[in-house]
């Protein structure tokens with residue numbers, strides 16, 4: 001949607017400089033809906049693969065699913081949609097998933113919103129950010145901790161499983177979660193025309 005003031009200024013041939021934030025930087029509802037649908041697809045695929053792997057070979061076998069299937073699914077969604085896709089959290093298992101400053105701020109905001117009673121299932125954030133002369137839409141969708149997640153992210157891990165996790169992730173900080181708590185977020189970034 002064009003701002004009437006901006007349109008009037010350009011009509012008079014005046015130089016136009018809009019602030020980086022403000023009304024003109026609002027994300028479009030279409031883009032947000034697209035990211036929302038992709039986040040849902042990511043969650044469903046990952047949960048499906050995790051549950052199947054646990055059923056087939058137990059949770060130690062399924063460690064590899066979270067390790068390799070998650071980036072795999074992210075890559076697939078990314079190449080078909082043009083969004084850069086990832087996962088992050090305040091407490092991470094893989095240090096490569098650690099949030100940047102902006103993502104950390106959004107995750108802190110999610111925590112506060114959850115504490116204030118907002119439903120994690122629908123929690124999201126969408127912001128347009130200017131970087132190097134281009135505008136990007138940054139979308140994040142909260143990931144709640146579900147029952148199946150507790151096997152590997154809960155308070156008490158089965159000792160052999162814990163050992164296997166620590167072998168690959170010596171700095172693991174992603175345990176001690178309870179069902180219904182914020183586990184992390186999916187991240188989606190797309191350049192805007």
Ligand code: HEC
Nearest residue numbers: 059062063066067087089092093094097148149152174184
């Ligand atoms: C079989 C064990 C296992 C189960 C079950 C599991 N995870 Fe994970 N999770 C992992 C491993 C291993 C990683 C590290 C993946 C990597 O290297 O990127 C991880 C990483 C993550 C991350 C990325 C941030 C980080 O900590 O590195 C999120 C978010 C996450 N898991 C959420 C979940 C959710 C939500 C569920 C339940 C739907 C779940 N996990 C179930 C093992 C598991």
